């Protein structure tokens with residue numbers, strides 16, 4: 001390419017392509033040259049911007065403007081009836097720090113994240129490796145593991161609502177075989193959050209498995225054969241080769257899992273409504289309550305800003321910290 | 330150094346045989362090439378030797394030991410894959426050392442062997458790189474390095490040069506051969522490239538549709554192909570295969586007046602290599618239909634009767650398509666094959682040679 005390019009093309013750049021090349025035009029062309037270049041560039045730019053406009057408008061209207069408005073709103077009071085919003089500085093943040101329910105929601109959310117994320121990822125990876133192996137009924141297994149993901153969230157929550165119902169729910173029925181007495185799983189402060197964690201793991205593991213499965217299929221079977229010839233056990237191969245090669249997927253899954261765990265709301269609305277006694281109130285659910293039940297929009301905006309900052313910080317931290325240790329193909 | 334022997338080995342996929350009753354053996358420390366067209370079962374045979382596939386029937390021996398039921402790691406072999414199968418996230422040195430780490434070889438021994446292999450293959454400056462930062466030829470060397478550091482008596486290679494450009498391929502060919510002789514390992518090398526096989530092998534196993542077509546040293550394979558398939562597969566351009574017919578008590582080239590044998594023999598094919606066909610003043614009448622100039626020589630395609638005959642002549646031939654010329658087919662260079670089963674018929678060559686010369690001269694003069 002290099003040689004041909006140099007020999008057969010004059011290094012005239014854009015002008016050469018835009019202008020007529022006959023000798024008679026050359027003089028006139030030279031004087032027009034700079035103008036034409038300018039207007040051509042300008043036209044290209046306008047073209048590009050016009051093409052981007054529809055999606056840019058949507059993005060600005062529904063993403064950037066609300067985010068900025070929320071941020072600004074968190075420094076004002078909530079307008080009520082005849083009283084318009086007034087600038088209150090950091091008052092809302094002060095109130096948040098003094099709000100015990102905010103701290104409880106944050107605490108709940110951290111427990112929820114710290115338990116669902118590793119469980120989901122380990123389970124997803126385990127299922128992917130199992131389903132990727134040369135098993136009989138492999139396609140059936142793939143389908144089975146993936147089913148929870150395609151069900152709508154509300155439907156999933158309703159199914160589990162039944163599973164957890166005291167006395168006649170599936171969980172109690174199974175436990176009753178072993179002589180465990182009936183229990184109000186979702187009504188008990190000690191078990192309600194754990195119940196939500198189980199549902200989340202059950203639902204997300206299949207989804208993340210698909211990503212792991214796709215990544216596993218990218219790994220050439222020759223690699224495991226080469227390792228087998230050297231006498232590497234399957235576990236050794238997984239540890240030294242498969243797992244490192246899956247790291248980009250793990251990072252992707254990790255970030256998604258974190259985001260999922262901080263924006264969970266559907267299951268809570270259907271199954272517990274944050275109860276009992278706020279033990280299942282996660283941040284987003286609390287924001288929803290504050291904003292749309294108590295109509296304290298300024299306080300809700302403040303909570304939202306905190307949630308966004310938390311998420312951004314975590315995503316950034318992961319990319320910076322993990323990126324150095326990941327091999328991308 | 331280890332001898333490898335296959336006894337009547339078959340491998341079925343579903344019900345079709347990819348490898349069908351294959352038997353051969355190698356001398357210890359020799360270079361064996363499995364040659365054949367794509368899909369003939371070369372890779373499957375190699376993978377059976379490696380233990381990456383299980384035989385459907387038959388036995389495999391390495392160094393006198395029956396390894397048919399042994400795991401790959403227990404067979405004391407190294408293998409180079411067509412795709413190289415380098416671990417993309419590991420550096421060159423980690424790739425080469427992978428097996429030694431698995432087997433927990435002491436660190437001092439590891440670094441001694443790594444130094445040795447790196448200097449043998451000229452990899453010294455690349456040890457810290459990842460495979461993606463290497464050229465195809467360099468990746469190939471790393472794959473070789475990973476195979477030879479194990480110091481196993483047997484090395485298997487599946488089309489290791491097929492991803493390289495022609496020049497590099499010729500270079501690596503010599504290098505692999507030299508390496509094999511220096512280390513004294515028994516090599517089983519798979520290729521579909523007959524020139525690679527001829528230039529590297531001590532012995533060639535020519536395969537076709539899962540069966541051994543001919544097993545021979547390269548010069549014998551060239552000089553005495555056992556079948557029409559072997560005759561056409563070895564050599565470029567391939568050997569002329571000419572249909573003969575019986576006419577007036579003699580055997581001639583089909584639909585021509587070109588005499589071949591003084592006796593009538595039915596269902597016979599004549600083989601002659603293009604480099605053995607001579608263009609002369611007198612001889613069999615032929616018409617030129619195509620001329621292909623290749624630099625050192627020229628490939629001239631002619632028609633004799635209803636048959637094509639290709640001749641390879643040195644330098645640039647001063648011929649034009651449509652021109653009438655005369656060909657001489659030297660009797661001692663003729664190969665005869667059975668038209669029905671493609672097998673070589675040496676007894677025809679034997680009766681042909683002394684008589685033919687006189688006969689042909691008499692008829693043509």
Ligand SMILES: Nc1ncnc2c1ncn2[C@@H]1O[C@H](COP(=O)(O)OP(=O)(O)O)[C@@H](O)[C@H]1O
Pocket residue numbers: 342347365366367368369370371372373374
């Ligand atoms: N894993 C497999 N499953 C089914 N058929 C296979 C498999 N591997 C190879 N084959 C078939 O076996 C035949 C021989 O294949 P192979 O040994 O790879 O040929 P070669 O290496 O000579 O090109 C081919 O027809 C191929 O389709």
Ligand SMILES: [Mg+2]
Pocket residue numbers: 368371372373
């Ligand atoms: Mg192959």
